[in-house]
Amino acid sequence: MKKALLLGAGFSYDLGMPIASELTEIFLSVFSNKHANKRFVENLALKVPYGEDRPINKKALSLAVDMVVEYRGENYEELLSTIQNYSKRHDITQSDRDTFNYIFQVFYTVIHEILNLYQLTSYPKVYLKNAPCFKSLRALLSDSETWVFTLNHDMYFECLALDYKIPITYGDEHNISFPLDNKDTEKTVKLTYSIREKLYESSGFFQDEFGVNLVKLHGGLSELEYRDGSMLCNQSLSLSNGSPELMHDFIQVQSMAHYIGGQKVHSGRDRVITNADGELDIICQSMLTGGSKYSLTTNEKSGEEKLGLLSRKLNEVDELTIIGYGFGDKHVNYRLSNAMVLNERLKIIIVDAVAKPIPEILEQFNYDSRIIRSTCGAAPWMGYLEKHQKWDSEQMKILEGNARLREEVKDLVKMKFAAKA
Known part of the structure; x- marks a missing residue:
């Protein structure tokens, strides 16, 4: 059976990332x-x-x-x-x-x-404590490749895959290096990258073998766009020391800079960095937010290759598990509805910790068990599948203790942000 995942904010909730409110x-x-x-x-x-x-x-x-x-x-x-x-x-x-x-x-x-501060603050306080609750991640995956489309900006799916020895790729085929800054060009940051317009044909994705093809539909904290968005750059996932090494590299990427007259050049969405020649260069943050993430028509178009991959893969898989997504993005919803029409064998499992009715866009497909709902979080659902439809009560007790930790993380993020402002 070919499987795919679509992940929303609820997937990372028990790992410490914030919900919208x-x-x-x-x-x-x-x-x-x-x-x-x-x-x-x-x-x-x-x-x-x-x-x-x-x-x-x-x-x-x-x-x-x-x-x-x-x-x-x-x-x-x-x-x-x-x-x-x-x-x-x-x-x-x-x-x-x-x-x-x-x-x-x-x-x-x-x-x-x-969000950067949440990533760095929640990792030691929440992720390291709760990652064992996600040890059944493999239960969500196919025996061959699994396409995972995430709407989140964090790095916790990558962390879990690395920590539980699950092969994972962004589909990147190329490598590129930048000096950390122009003060000492010997220190470098190594990234992988894909050519955006060639994403459909990338040989960097797994095919007919076990592994995760990860596509960040809304960009990410660690994903950067270079050369007018033609290159999608990511941190390397070929790491031997798991999530600690990934987080170390994340901090290095955040530290990339350029100095003029001894002063660090200010950056915004366009990050000012140093290129291989020691000169000032620009690399752009890829995170998409607001109301114009993508166009509303579903025809494939330049710049929307990630959505094109979503459409193509939904027409190929047998089962899509949607975890922690509130169905608030029309560009995603349209493609889900289209796939249910075009792929008659496609079944959707909706996993959400909050009990909700079937989204209106999927109501017409609620027959022959094509739509299945489960009211629980990501980790309990994985455990339920691995234990052959038995709930792990011990795991649930551990996760119930998250409220205090989440408040601590939120307070720390507020304090750190105020200190930076």
């Missing part, structure tokens, strides 16, 4: 001080990100910050989407559109930094 809480707390917000707007108003002939303006900056302050929801992506949509309006000035686009990028950087 927790991330939103921290993001909103950054803008809780009225006087600090005023200084923030005044400082941004001095910037000229698009050149002197296309100035941004203070009024639009203030409006965007007010949107954040007045937001009462629990989904930061909803908020960012509203701000992003302002940058596309035709009934406002070019300066307003430029301003909203610029502050969206600023907010993007804040979200990215919060």
